[in-house]
Amino acid sequence: MGKLYLGHELTPGSRLLRPLRDSSGHVLLQTGTILTERYLELIEQWGLQDALLLAQRPSEARIYDHVTRTHIIDAVLQTTIIDQLADIFNNITSEKALPIATLRNSAALLVREIVAHKHVALDLSALRNLDEKTFTHSLSVAVFAIASGVELGLQEPVLMELAMGALLHDLGKTKVSPAILNKPSHLSVAEREIIQQHPRWGVELLRERGYQTSNVLLGIYEHHERCDGSGYPLGSSDTQISQIGKITAVADFYDALTSNRAYRPAVAPHLVVEELIANSLTLFNPDTVWAFIRSLALYPVGSIVLLDNGERGEVIGYDREMPNRPRVLVTRDTADRELEIPFEYDLMQQLNRFIIKVESAT
CATH class of the missing domain: 1.10.3210.10 (Hypothetical protein af1432)
Known part of the structure; x- marks a missing residue:
């Protein structure tokens, strides 16, 4: 469950639980959008920093479905x-x-x-x-x-x-x-x-x-x-x-x-x-x-991607509302060495990580 927050009270990583609309009813940000620094800047530019928004902060539990094919x-x-x-x-x-x-x-x-x-x-x-x-x-x-x-x-x-x-x-x-x-x-x-x-x-x-x-x-x-x-x-x-x-x-x-x-x-x-x-x-x-x-699948499931920190991994799923922030199973470290124990980034949570290149597709 989320809470009502003023726009300026939200922090990076917060997730919208209702669409953000302008005064004419146009959807600016969809339900499920994870608020990055850029989106928070846009909320201020749109004059909605004092609007009441139903959202979850990063510390609050959330569940969402991923596309896996x-x-x-x-x-x-x-x-x-x-x-x-x-x-x-x-x-x-x-x-x-x-x-x-x-x-x-x-x-x-x-x-x-x-x-x-x-x-x-x-x-x-x-x-x-x-x-x-x-x-x-x-x-x-x-x-x-x-x-x-x-x-x-x-x-x-x-x-x-x-x-x-x-x-x-x-x-x-x-x-x-x-x-x-x-x-x-x-x-x-x-x-x-x-x-x-x-x-x-x-x-x-x-x-x-x-x-x-x-x-x-x-x-x-x-x-x-x-x-x-x-x-x-x-x-x-x-x-x-x-x-x-x-x-x-x-x-x-x-x-x-x-x-x-x-x-x-x-x-x-x-x-x-x-x-x-x-x-x-x-x-x-x-x-x-x-x-x-x-x-569309911006980063198709099964794609091998290069992350901004030099790690490499495979896209294993993504939220349909935010396909630009998928889940990535990291398999190689920053020196391109294979990891004995791969680990996962959920880029909807790890806002300081992002994909810079698709190295091979499915």
């Missing part, structure tokens, strides 16, 4: 979709017939596979091993988006449109110079203005080919829009952005930041999750952010 998307289906995307992207400006219909069939299989495993978190680690990064990103965004849509209760016809929009969201980049796309330093103002046209160009390219499905085109057009109006190409705000656009935006943001880019290395997943939560009242829709967080 995940699902990997069928490898043949992954490769098929990658090949179909390559065909479309490479031939969009030619007169060659595009396999849009066959991609739609593959997207239907992808949707059905994710729906069939909706009670098991999805493991995308295998995608990181595929060679074609551009199309791997598109597939990853589609899987993230579909899984988030399932969490939000979307029906299969809408999930299909969401999937197609996510798979084709970067199609407009075929009109951007590779020198800009692969530039290893910051873009100039002029280059940034060119990049910011790619959602518009993607829609135009499909319309020129006779493709008119509105929700698919919305996913492409709105995946860089932000709820506070700071996005592009239109600078639309919260109520002007479709649900499909909001879902695709979160999926694209996460996968882009956790992937290596020419101008920066990949950011650790737990840091990107915290960034999403921190921006869930400004850049992103909070319900969409939490649906995303609940749906």
